Amino acid sequence: MIKRSTGLYEEFSRKEGTASRATHYCAGCGHGIILKLISEAMADLDIQDDAVFIGPVGCATFCYYYFDCGHISAPHGRASAVATGISRVLPDKPIIAYQGDGDLGAIGFNNAFQAANRGDNFALFFVNNALYAMTGGQMAPTTLAGQVTTTTPFGRDVVKTGYPLKVCEVFETLEAPVFIERVSVADTKRIMQAKKAIRKALEIQKEKKGFAFVEILSPCPNNMRVDPVKAAEAFTEIMEKTFPLGNFRDNSEKDIPMPADVPLKTASEITGGGREGITTKNDPSFKEKKFKFSGFGGQGVLSLGLVVAEAAVSDGRYVSWMPSYGPEQRGGSASCSVIVGGKEIGSPTIDDPDVLVAMNQPSLERFAPSVKEGGTLLYEASVKSGMEFPKGVRVIPFPASAIASENGVPKASNTAFLGAMTALGLLPFGDGNVIDALAESFSPNPKLIEPNKKVFEAARKWVSDNKQ
Numbered sequence: 064m065i066k067r068s069t070g071l072y073e074e075f076s077r078k079e080g081t082a083s084r085a086t087h088y089c090a091g092c093g094h095g096i097i098l099k100l101i102s103e104a105m106a107d108l109d110i111q112d113d114a115v116f117i118g119p120v121g122c123a124t125f126c127y128y129y130f131d132c133g134h135i136s137a138p139h140g141r142a143s144a145v146a147t148g149i150s151r152v153l154p155d156k157p158i159i160a161y162q163g164d165g166d167l168g169a170i171g172f173n174n175a176f177q178a179a180n181r182g183d184n185f186a187l188f189f190v191n192n193a194l195y196a197m198t199g200g201q202m203a204p205t206t207l208a209g210q211v212t213t214t215t216p217f218g219r220d221v222v223k224t225g226y227p228l229k230v231c232e233v234f235e236t237l238e239a240p241v242f243i244e245r246v247s248v249a250d251t252k253r254i255m256q257a258k259k260a261i262r263k264a265l266e267i268q269k270e271k272k273g274f275a276f277v278e279i280l281s282p283c284p285n286n287m288r289v290d291p292v293k294a295a296e297a298f299t300e301i302m303e304k305t306f307p308l309g310n311f312r313d314n315s316e317k318d319i320p321m322p323a324d325v326p327l328k329t330a331s332e333i334t335g336g337g338r339e340g341i342t343t344k345n346d347p348s349f350k351e352k353k354f355k356f357s358g359f360g361g362q363g364v365l366s367l368g369l370v371v372a373e374a375a376v377s378d379g380r381y382v383s384w385m386p387s388y389g390p391e392q393r394g395g396s397a398s399c400s401v402i403v404g405g406k407e408i409g410s411p412t413i414d415d416p417d418v419l420v421a422m423n424q425p426s427l428e429r430f431a432p433s434v435k436e437g438g439t440l441l442y443e444a445s446v447k448s449g450m451e452f453p454k455g456v457r458v459i460p461f462p463a464s465a466i467a468s469e470n471g472v473p474k475a476s477n478t479a480f481l482g483a484m485t486a487l488g489l490l491p492f493g494d495g496n497v498i499d500a501l502a503e504s505f506s507p508n509p510k511l512i513e514p515n516k517k518v519f520e521a522a523r524k525w526v527s528d529n530k531q
C-alpha cells in the first residue's frame with residue numbers, strides 16, 4: 064500500500080507545532096515498516112477503534128504518536144504483563160503488545176513467557192534487532208555469537224554470556240500459544256511474508272482465539288554502524304542462520320480450548336459472598352473508610368490491622384488488608400493498609416488514609432502528611448518528633464506503650480491503640496465485633512486474651528478521661 068495507512072494518525076505531533084509525517088526512527092530502521100504493517104492490518108480488519116495497543120520502552124516507545132487507536136505505555140519489559148491485565152478486564156477488545164528484544168528477551172522475559180504459557184488472549188509482536196538499540200547498542204539476549212556490540216567489543220562470548228535466546232523456539236515448547244511465526248522486514252519478499260503473519264495474528268486477536276506471537280527480525284543500521292542496505296543484507300545473510308524464519312505453529316483453525324477463556328470471577332463469587340455464616344452487604348451508600356497502621360516490625364502493626372479487618376468482615380463489610388514490611392523480622396518498618404467498604408474494593412493501596420495510627424517516629428514522619436483533611440492521626444505519645452502536623456487533621460498523642468506496660472502486657476501497645484480507636488468512634492462497626500476479633504486473634508494462645516482485654520479497656524478509659 065503506497066499511501067498512508069488509516070491505522071496511523073494523519074500527522075505525527077510530538078510537540079505542539081511539530082506535526083509532520085516523519086517518524087523518529089533512523090533511516091533503514093525496521094520499526095517504521097512494522098508499524099505500517101500493523102496499522103494497515105488494523106484498518107483492514109476494522110479493529111482500530113476497539114484496539115488497545117500496549118507500547119514498550121525502547122526505540123518503539125513513541126508508538127502512541129503514530130497509531131490511531133487506544134494506547135497504554137508500559138514500563139520497561141512489562142508490555143506483556145500489562146496486556147495480560149487489559150485482556151482480562153477488556154476481554155472483547157483486540158489487545159496488541161509490542162516489545163523489543165531487550166524489553167521482552169531480557170527484562171520482561173518471564174512476563175511474556177508466562178503470558179504465552181497461559182495462552183493469554185493478545186497478539187504480541189516481538190522486534191528482534193539483536194541488541195539494545197535505544198540505549199546505544201549494548202548486548203541483548205538475542206545478540207549473535209561473536210557479534211560486536213558496545214558491551215561485547217570483542218564479540219559475544221557465549222561461554223561467558225550464554226547463547227542467543229530463540230524466543231519462538233522457547234514458546235514452541237508451550238502448549239497454549241495459538242500462533243507462532245518468525246518473519247523479517249529486511250527486503251520486500253520478506254516484508255510481504257511479515258505482512259501475512261502480522262495480519263494473521265490480528266485476525267486471531269479479532270476473533271479472540273488466544274495468544275498469537277510474531278517475532279520480526281528488524282535491522283538497526285544505526286547501532287550496526289552500517290548503511291541501511293548493508294544492515295538489511297546482514298540480516299538476511301547472518302541473522303537468519305541463528306534465527307530461521309518460518310511458521311512454528313498455527314492452531315487458529317483448530318478447536319482447542321484456551322486456558323485464558325476461563326471466565327474470571329469476583330472474590331465474592333468465589334467465596335459465595337462472604338465467610339460461612341456471614342453475608343457481605345452490598346451497600347453503596349456506606350462511606351468507604353481507609354486506615355493505615357504503621358510502626359516497627361514486632362510492635363503488632365500488622366496484627367492490629369488484621370483485627371480491624373476481621374471485625375469489619377464479621378460486620379458484613381467488604382475489606383482489604385495489605386501489609387508492607389522490610390526483610391527484618393524485628394525492628395524494620397512495617398505498615399498495613401485496611402479499607403472497609405460497602406462495595407467491592409478496587410485497589411488495596413491507600414494514599415490518603417482517614418485514620419493513621421503511627422507507633423513510632425519514622426512512621427509518624429512518613430505518613431502524617433498523607434492523612435486526609437478531616438481525618439484522625441493517632442500516634443504514640445512517647446514519640447518526640449517536633450514535626451508540623453497537617454492542617455484540618457485531628458491529632459491525638461496517645462500513651463499506648465505506657466498503658467500497655469501499666470497493665471502488665473508491655474507488648475500490647477497495638478491493643479491499646481485498638482481500644483482508643485473504638486472509644487474515639489473511628490471504627491465503622493460495633494465494639495462487639497472488635498472484641499470478638501481481638502479474642503479470635505489470640506485463639507492460638509488463649510491465656511493472652513484476658514490481659515489484652517484489660518489493656519483494651521484501660522485505653523478506652525484513658526480516652527474517656529482525656530476527652531477534649
Ligand code: SF4
Binds near residue numbers: 091
Ligand atoms: S537505533 Fe536502531 S532500532 Fe532504534 S530507531 Fe535507530 S535504527 Fe531503529
